[in-house]
Amino acid sequence: MSWTTEQLAGLVEPDRAHRKAYTDPEIFDLEMERIFERTWIYVGHESQVKNPGDYYLAQIGRQPVVMVRDQQGQVHVLYNRCPHRGAQLCSARSGNAGNHFYCSYHAWTFHLDGKLESMPAKQGYDGTNLDFDNPEFSVSRPARTDNYRGFWFASLSDDGVDLKTHLGESAAAFDQLIDRAPGKETEIVGSCFRMVQQSNWKIFLENQLDSSHPGVTHESTGKAAQHLEKTIREDGRDVPMELAFLSDLARLGHDGWTKFGTVGYRNGHSSLEGYMGLRPDAPDTTEYVRRMYEAYGEKKAEEILGINIHHMLVYPCMSIQPPLQQLRTIRPLGADRTMTEIWHFRLKDAPEAIYRRSLTYYYLVNSPSTMVNADDLFNWWKCQHGLESSASEWVSFHRNAGQDEDHDGITRSAPDSMSEMPLRHMMHAWRDYMTSGEGV
Ligand code: FES
Numbered sequence: 001m002s003w004t005t006e007q008l009a010g011l012v013e014p015d016r017a018h019r020k021a022y023t024d025p026e027i028f029d030l031e032m033e034r035i036f037e038r039t040w041i042y043v044g045h046e047s048q049v050k051n052p053g054d055y056y057l058a059q060i061g062r063q064p065v066v067m068v069r070d071q072q073g074q075v076h077v078l079y080n081r082c083p084h085r086g087a088q089l090c091s092a093r094s095g096n097a098g099n100h101f102y103c104s105y106h107a108w109t110f111h112l113d114g115k116l117e118s119m120p121a122k123q124g125y126d127g128t129n130l131d132f133d134n135p136e137f138s139v140s141r142p143a144r145t146d147n148y149r150g151f152w153f154a155s156l157s158d159d160g161v162d163l164k165t166h167l168g169e170s171a172a173a174f175d176q177l178i179d180r181a182p183g184k185e186t187e188i189v190g191s192c193f194r195m196v197q198q199s200n201w202k203i204f205l206e207n208q209l210d211s212s213h214p215g216v217t218h219e220s221t222g223k224a225a226q227h228l229e230k231t232i233r234e235d236g237r238d239v240p241m242e243l244a245f246l247s248d249l250a251r252l253g254h255d256g257w258t259k260f261g262t263v264g265y266r267n268g269h270s271s272l273e274g275y276m277g278l279r280p281d282a283p284d285t286t287e288y289v290r291r292m293y294e295a296y297g298e299k300k301a302e303e304i305l306g307i308n309i310h311h312m313l314v315y316p317c318m319s320i321q322p323p324l325q326q327l328r329t330i331r332p333l334g335a336d337r338t339m340t341e342i343w344h345f346r347l348k349d350a351p352e353a354i355y356r357r358s359l360t361y362y363y364l365v366n367s368p369s370t371m372v373n374a375d376d377l378f379n380w381w382k383c384q385h386g387l388e389s390s391a392s393e394w395v396s397f398h399r400n401a402g403q404d405e406d407h408d409g410i411t412r413s414a415p416d417s418m419s420e421m422p423l424r425h426m427m428h429a430w431r432d433y434m435t436s437g438e439g440v
């Protein structure tokens with residue numbers, strides 16, 4: 001079927017969404033056209049292309065792109081497609097192109113900003129329409145490219161708000177990834193974990209701020225970690241603080257999980273507050289805070305460290321955990337397949353132990369091999385299969401519906417709840433993008 005605007009709008013109600021939004025391949029294609037290939041999509045961080053010639057491949061909706069740094073230090077985002085006969089210019093995920101891109105098929109070369117430079121047997125084009133100054137013969141660029149403090153985005157549409165307006169309140173997550181560094185810079189570390197999930201991209205996003213699931217889905221991991229803590233204590237050894245990343249999953253209990261408020265912002269972004277201040281009374285943290293005071297002064301440093309964002313979703317393509325310097329990108333591959341990439345960052349001039357804490361979280365919670373991730377992935381796969389059945393047409397988002405507070409375009413979840421507000425919020429934004437083609 002082809003979907004009318006009315007039919008698309010009818011897939012989302014105030015407290016539920018239709019299963020077709022998660023399973024229908026035509027809806028997936030419309031999502032790519034109207035959301036991912038129109039709004040601002042994250043490409044990568046500038047530290048992924050540190051040196052002139054460095055490039056990194058990414059994807060915007062269904063379009064392959066390459067982020068590259070030219071010889072003058074400027075970052076560009078280009079389509080990964082040769083204007084001659086269509087070959088992809090770069091096939092390795094990342095690398096260094098040297099002074100120019102060289103197409104491996106017929107050896108056309110391009111400056112690193114995409115402009116056609118040369119080709120063998122050039123005289124063969126004498127008297128033809130080929131024109132070095134015609135953009136048609138250079139590598140295409142997305143309609144708009146911009147960055148927020150070194151985090152690069154592109155939009156394939158000429159229309160729409162600028163990047164800063166699009167990010168709105170969610171920009172605070174990027175500020176945190178930088179401002180929490182005493183050296184006021186952040187750097188991506190090594191490569192990422194990449195996972196192909198057998199489920200729809202929205203199921204992944206919905207899970208990120210779902211405080212009603214960790215105590216259930218991750219209870220077994222939490223209990224195993226609690227058991228390990230007990231054994232370590234009985235042996236008279238100190239329990240590593242990082243084990244709490246896992247044991248908290250069981251320790252917090254139902255009441256504990258209700259303490260984490262969620263906030264919905266314009267354009268579909270949302271955040272989870274209050275999980276980890278990460279200010280234990282420990283020597284490494286004390287030293288870190290001392291360096292922050294030295295860099296910013298006490299007042300400003302406390303302001304930065306006091307920002308209450310545990311987790312930010314930048315709709316529709318990212319999830320960020322600034323207190324632990326983690327960032328995930330979301331690359332939808334099909335209605336029932338989604339690739340995520342998980343990165344972590346190093347804060348310049350922070351004590352090594354602060355970096356190690358981030359790395360431990362990366363391994364214990366976010367790596368594909370942890371039980372935390374495995375249990376999530378299994379649930380998402382089961383959701384996808386369940387939604388493909390016609391047992392019922394609707395997905396329920398009823399928890400605390402009608403009890404959240406709206407003020408000036410910002411929605412706060414009901415106090416002491418495990419409100420499904422972020423799920424409702426994102427689906428309402430989804431409906432607006434899908435039916436108007438623009439942000440809300
Ligand atoms: S396809 Fe690239 S040079 Fe021919």
Ligand SMILES: [Fe+2]
Binds near residue numbers: 213214218
């Ligand atoms: Fe989870």
